[in-house]
Amino acid sequence: xxxxxxxxxxxxxxxxxxxxxxxxxxxxxxxxxxxxxxxxxxxxxxxxxxxxxxxxxxxxxxxxxxxxxxxxxxxxxxxxxxxxxxxxxxxxxxxxxxxxxxxxxxxxxxxxxxxxxxxxxxxxxxxxxxxxxxxxxxxxxxxxxxxxxxxxxxxxxxxxxxxxxxxxxxxxxxxxxxxxxxxxxxxxxxxxxxxxxxxxxxxxxxxxxxxxxxxxxxxxxxxxxxxxxxxxxxxxxxxxxxxxxxxxxxxxxxxx
Amino acid sequence: xxxxxxxxxxxxxxxxxxxxxxxxxxxxxxxxxxxxxxxxxxxxxxxxxxxxxxxxxxxxxxxxxxxxxxxxxxxxxxxxxxxxxxxxxxxxxxxxxxxxxxxxxxxxxxxxxxxxxxxxxxxxxxxxxxxxxxxxxxxxxxxxxxxxxxxxxxxxxxxxxxxxxxxxxxxxxxxxxxxxxxxxxxxxxxxxxxxxxxxxxxxxxxxxxxxxxxxxxxxxxxxxxxxxxxxxxxxxxxxxxxxxxxxxxxxxxxxxxxxxxxxxxxxxxxxxxxxxxxxxxxxxxxxxxxxxxxxxxxxxxxxxxxxxxxxxxxxxxxxxxxxxxxxxxxxxxxxxxxxxxxxxxxxxxxxxxxxxxxxxxxxxxxxxxx
Numbered sequence: 001x002x003x004x005x006x007x008x009x010x011x012x013x014x015x016x017x018x019x020x021x022x023x024x025x026x027x028x029x030x031x032x033x034x035x036x037x038x039x040x041x042x043x044x045x046x047x048x049x050x051x052x053x054x055x056x057x058x059x060x061x062x063x064x065x066x067x068x069x070x071x072x073x074x075x076x077x078x079x080x081x082x083x084x085x086x087x088x089x090x091x092x093x094x095x096x097x098x099x100x101x102x103x104x105x106x107x108x109x110x111x112x113x114x115x116x117x118x119x120x121x122x123x124x125x126x127x128x129x130x131x132x133x134x135x136x137x138x139x140x141x142x143x144x145x146x147x148x149x150x151x152x153x154x155x156x157x158x159x160x161x162x163x164x165x166x167x168x169x170x171x172x173x174x175x176x177x178x179x180x181x182x183x184x185x186x187x188x189x190x191x192x193x194x195x196x197x198x199x200x201x202x203x204x205x206x207x208x209x210x211x212x213x214x215x216x217x218x219x220x221x222x223x224x225x226x227x228x229x230x231x232x233x234x235x236x237x238x239x240x241x242x243x244x245x246x247x248x249x250x251x252x253x254x255x256x
Numbered sequence: 257x258x259x260x261x262x263x264x265x266x267x268x269x270x271x272x273x274x275x276x277x278x279x280x281x282x283x284x285x286x287x288x289x290x291x292x293x294x295x296x297x298x299x300x301x302x303x304x305x306x307x308x309x310x311x312x313x314x315x316x317x318x319x320x321x322x323x324x325x326x327x328x329x330x331x332x333x334x335x336x337x338x339x340x341x342x343x344x345x346x347x348x349x350x351x352x353x354x355x356x357x358x359x360x361x362x363x364x365x366x367x368x369x370x371x372x373x374x375x376x377x378x379x380x381x382x383x384x385x386x387x388x389x390x391x392x393x394x395x396x397x398x399x400x401x402x403x404x405x406x407x408x409x410x411x412x413x414x415x416x417x418x419x420x421x422x423x424x425x426x427x428x429x430x431x432x433x434x435x436x437x438x439x440x441x442x443x444x445x446x447x448x449x450x451x452x453x454x455x456x457x458x459x460x461x462x463x464x465x466x467x468x469x470x471x472x473x474x475x476x477x478x479x480x481x482x483x484x485x486x487x488x489x490x491x492x493x494x495x496x497x498x499x500x501x502x503x504x505x506x507x508x509x510x511x512x513x514x515x516x517x518x519x520x521x522x523x524x525x526x527x528x529x530x531x532x533x534x535x536x537x538x539x540x541x542x543x544x545x546x547x548x549x550x551x552x553x554x555x556x557x558x559x560x561x562x563x564x565x566x567x568x569x570x571x572x573x574x575x576x577x578x579x580x581x582x583x584x585x586x587x588x589x590x591x592x593x594x595x596x597x598x599x600x601x602x603x604x605x606x607x608x609x610x611x612x613x614x615x616x617x618x619x620x621x622x623x624x625x626x
Contacts, residue, residue, distance in 0.1 A: 020325020022613045047379060047409065047619040073474075073507040102506045103548055105323075156322040209321040 005177050005199065006093055006125040006146040008064060012037040013194070014224040015179065016217060017204025019045070019070065024058040026213055031060050034217040040066045040095055040202065043085035056089065066127060068095040075114035082119050094119060095127045095149065105155045109136045113143065120144035129181055132166040134173060141174045148174065149202065151182035152193060156205045158185025161192045171197040187223030194227025258462055258500055262441060265292060265496040269489055272296050278308070285311045290545045295495055298541035299488050303533050309540070316543040316569045323548050328609055329572045329617045330602065331380035331410070332373050333554070335581045336361050336400055340386030342416075342453030344439075346484060346517060359581045360391055366400050370407045372585040376576060376602045379618040380410035382435065387416040387455055394422045398429040405430030410620045412475060416454060417464040423471035433475025434468040435552075436461065437515065440485040441493030449484065469505050475620075476501065477552060479513035482535070483526030491538045498546055511550035511572065514539055516557070532561060536568070543569035555598040562598055566612050575605040 002009040015038040018024065030036060039059055046055065059065060067085035072078035075098065082094045096119070098111040112128045113136065119126050125146040130136055132150035140148050150170055153159035160183060161167065171178050177199035184190050184203040193201050201224050210216035276284075276297040284294045285308070301308055337360035340347075361369065373381065381404055385392040397415055404411045413426060414435040423434070440446050443458055450456045465476045478497055480490035491514075498512050516535060517526040530538070539551060552572040553562055562573060577598075578584060600608075609616045 020321075020327060021615060022326035023610070023615050045617065045619055053615075100507050102508065102510065103502055105548070158322065205322055205325065208325050 003177075003199065006064070006127070010037050010064070011035065012221065012224075013200040013228055014190070014217075014221045015040065015066065015200055015202040016207060017068075017202060018042075018055060020204050020208035021213065022208065024053050024055045027055075027058040028060055030207075030214050030217045031063060033214055034221040036063070036217065036221065038064045038066055038093075038200075038202075040068045040204070041085075041089065042068050042070045043081045043088065044071045046085070046088045064093055065089045065091040066093040066095050067091055068097050068129075069115075070097045070099070072096075072098045072115075073100055074098060074108075075111040075118065078111070078115040079118050082115070082124060083122075086124070092123065093125045093127065093146075095129055097129045107131055107151070109133060113139055116140055116145050117143045127179065132163050132170060134166070134169045137170045137174050137178075141176050145176060147177040147179050147199070149179045149181040152180050152189065153183025155182040157183055158206055159183050160185055160189035161196070164192075164196060167193075167198070168196060184220075187219045190220050191223040191227035191230075194224050195230050197231050200224075258466070258497065259459070261496060261500045262493055265493055268292050268296060269492060272300065275300065275302070278305070281305075281308050282311065285315055285544065292492075292496060292499070292545075295541060295545040296488075296492050298544065299491050299495075299538060301537065303531070303537075306533075309533065309537055312537065312540040312544065313568055316540040317567050319543055319547045320567060320569050320571070324550075324571045325615075326613060327615045327617050328566060328570065329380060329620055330378065330575050330605065331382055331412070331552075331572060332376070332378045332602075333382040333384055333414075333574055333577050333579070334369055334373065335384045335579060335583070336366065336397070337385045337388070337392040338581045339388040339391040340453075341389070342387040342455040343451030344453075344455065345449045345451065346439075346481065358386075358391075360396075361400075361582050363399065363403070365582055365585075366403050368585040369582060370404060374407045377618055378602070379408055380412070380620055381408045382412045382414055382574070384414040385416070387453060389416065389454065394418065394425055398426050401426055401429040401431045410475070412477065417461045418467070420467040420471050423468045423473060427472050431473065433477065433509070434465065434473050435477040435511075435513070436464050436468075437479045437481060437513065438462060438494070438497070439481045441480060441490050441497070442485040445485045465501060466505075469501075469508055474507070475509045475511065477511040477513055477550075479515060481515050481517055482530045482538070483517035483528055485527065487528045487530045487534065487538075491542075495542050495545055498542075498549055502546065502549065509550065510546075511552050512542060512546070513552045513554070514542075515554065535561075536565070539565065539569045557598060559598045559600055563608055563612070566609065566614055573605070575600070576602040 002011055012035045016036050017040045019042050069078040069081040072081050078096050078098050096112050096115050098108045099105050100108045107129050109130050116126050116128050127147050127149055128140050128145050129149040137148045153162040179200040180193040180198045181202040185206045190201045207213045207216045339358045411431050412433040413431050446458045480494040502510050516530050550571040551569045553570050554574045555577040606616045
């Protein structure tokens with residue numbers, strides 16, 4: 001089944017990052033086996049003149065390139081990087097990543113909002129990467145973002161869904177798609193994100209640092225699919241107590 | 257202020273009298289965030305404790321992959337001039353050592369060298385000069401940077417300490433970063449090994465990274481020359497310096513280097529030699545203490561050590577290096593700043609990285625971004 005995001009009809013709800021991959025040459029196999037349709041590419045690393053392996057040559061034509069602004073320290077830099085990225089890749093999907101905290105690499109929501117407002121005005125499909133904050137997500141939606149990408153845990157930590165209580169309100173309250181990004185270390189984390197009701201999941205570190213990135217991507221893609229299926233079906237609500245086979249209050253209803 | 261930070265660090269160093277127990281060290285290794293005392297304890301651990309080293313290595317490997325991915329950035333150094341007016345007892349360029357004919361690359365030579373390096377695929381260059389404000393003036397350096405920006409997207413300078421205004425000049429010419437080593441964080445020793453020249457001013461050098469940051473340079477690489485003074489103390493102070501810069505200037509891309517003293521001309525040998533085990537432990541301990549800080553390893557180190565450091569913390573390495581002025585396209589028989597121990601060309605380094613499951617990266621920043 002397809003769904004709509006950023007003006008495209010996609011099937012796969014599993015997006016991959018490319019920054020940490022051991023080689024770009026594994027991308028085509030990963031795309032084929034895991035059914036991936038969206039790949040992020042850091043503008044800072046695109047070098048059209050390189051004699052070495054060029055990421056742009058390794059991404060299959062049918063894939064959507066999501067350009068990211070990693071390395072930007074403020075809205076102005078993010079905007080500049082986005083423009084260069086569009087020129088270099090021909091893609092108008094831009095993931096805004098503004099990190100002013102080099103230690104934990106947590107996003108600067110405020111600068112991200114500023115950059116979103118400018119880039120939406122220039123016709124980009126804007127995917128802001130944020131700390132999970134409902135109020136900010138609403139502002140981004142209002143500014144015209146194509147989706148929001150809240151983190152599940154600090155980037156690269158593989159800690160999983162550490163803040164479901166903050167992610168859930170975003171998923172519940174905003175209309176645009178929610179893509180859970182960062183912190184996804186295992187397939188079970190990806191499934192959990194989808195069970196929460198996320199529209200898609202993005203992972204990089206967990207795949208790139210796996211001994212077999214292609215197989216890990218497949219495992220993640222399957223988990224994403226399973227999580228989505230369960231969400232669409234309507235998950236059973238967890239219960240604190242087991243159901244007693246003979247009701248404890250049955251005597252009040254005269255069934256003994 | 258950095259001086260105050262280092263005084264506080266000195267107090268920590270002095271309070272560390274009894275070596276940490278095995279159990280304590282093992283607990284430190286598995287902590288999520290290490291404090292400065294933890295870091296010092298790891299640096300000062302017993303060289304014979306290979307089990308601790310292995311634990312540290314596993315954790316450092318994990319952290320490096322998590323934060324930097326399976327990627328190593330390759331850069332190349334280019335020595336522009338070996339004229340120097342400083343008297344540093346440990347350096348091959350210093351005027352205290354045996355005199356030799358000095359050389360400075362002229363514009364066309366610079367272009368020739370850079371074209372040769374570009375042909376090898378490099379996109380990140382480190383430009384170096386000796387400390388001679390007259391013969392390699394700020395203007396001369398800025399001109400070289402301007403030429404470099406026709407070829408490379410990342411230009412890092414390893415030159416004498418400048419004023420903030422001068423850093424601004426090289427930034428505007430196209431420089432992206434600065435490498436500047438304090439050499440030793442022992443003030444007295446610093447005074448002793450720098451006999452004369454502008455470099456004798458300890459504080460002026462110590463504050464240079466912050467002047468560069470204030471001027472707008474975004475990549476800063478610091479370190480101590482290991483072996484010159486007490487190695488554990490110098491390494492600790494360099495780590496604290498890094499921690500301080502990272503906290504105060506979170507927007508800066510920070511890198512640490514671990515140059516070990518190598519034989520250089522007739523210069524003196526190390527006072528406190530750093531053997532391979534200690535060297536590796538220093539790198540691992542720093543990765544645990546500063547998980548996101550880059551680690552650059554030059555060709556001072558031999559091929560075997562460098563190969564094994566892939567994945568253990570190293571994020572940048574030089575390749576196909578010459579430490580002589582004009583070693584790539586012109587004269588190759590001159591004395592270098594230090595002896596090189598990894599003579600492999602760039603293609604061999606690329607193959608080595610790929611064989612180890614790593615992606616050699618040449619571009620850190622596409623030009624025009626920052």
